[in-house]
């Protein structure tokens with residue numbers, strides 16, 4: 001087996017600062033309701049833990065800028081987030097990042113990037129067409145999907161995304177043109193601009209928390225694979241399987257296909 005030269009690559013460290021306004025805009029961009037005062041009103045603000053992923057976006061962006069993969073065709077394949085401590089209402093976060101693994105899928109490579117801070121640990125999987133075939137390991141198989149054994153879902157939730165959602169979300173840090181420019185989307189093999197995977201995932205986290213009687217700011221763990229593009233304006237349906245008292249496994253579908261598979265979320269008790 002040959003390892004990719006990017007395996008173990010240190011992306012360095014970065015300090016990113018943010019304001020209450022950024023955290024509120026983020027909450028609105030992922031679907032918080034104006035009546036969710038502790039997400040949208042600075043007097044009561046609690047910061048959504050998934051906001052950390054916008055602060056850490058520099059890491060996958062840095063790897064693309066270094067030329068590890070073609071940024072016009074690579075897409076976000078999967079994400080994991082482990083929360084260590086709540087984010088302050090405003091402030092700065094110091095992060096370090098490195099490429100933990102590069103899997104060889106033949107026609108594509110999957111780059112695993114880990115970002116670590118005292119607030120969270122986050123892991124990106126980037127699916128990069130044209131980067132495989134270097135003689136490396138394929139990596140672990142896709143995790144088993146809930147419901148595979150025929151167990152019916154415990155809950156069905158719906159999330160209405162809105163047509164302007166990607167245009168708004170990109171202002172929080174991921175300005176890849178594939179989310180707004182039809183030509184850039186086509187270059188990535190998608191018919192029209194599609195939602196950021198992290199926007200889709202965070203948007204689902206809000207109703208999932210509500211269904212569990214948890215506060216979305218009490219999220220402790222989140223993960224999922226972006227199985228197919230979701231589009232701004234799609235109505236998403238999430239099927240959820242209980243996973244402990246404040247945990248859930250989920251799969252989410254758009255009008256045509258499953259868009260998030262192997263979803264998992266766990267919340268604290270507040």
Ligand SMILES: C[C@H](O)CC(=O)SCCNC(=O)CCNC(=O)[C@H](O)C(C)(C)COP(=O)(O)OP(=O)(O)OC[C@H]1O[C@@H](n2cnc3c(N)ncnc32)[C@H](O)[C@@H]1OP(=O)(O)O
Nearest residue numbers: 075076077078105127138141142176196197226227228229
């Ligand atoms: C930069 C941007 O701003 C970031 C973004 O937010 S992009 C938006 C969010 N992401 C998306 O919309 C991507 C949606 N997903 C997809 O379009 C497709 O799943 C895909 C293009 C990633 C892969 O599809 P496809 O080429 O058909 O892969 P497929 O033949 O099923 O699988 C090939 C291998 O890759 C793996 N793989 C497939 N999808 C994967 C994913 N999403 N993440 C990680 N690995 C994946 C499979 O397990 C398989 O490996 P194995 O043979 O060892 O089991």
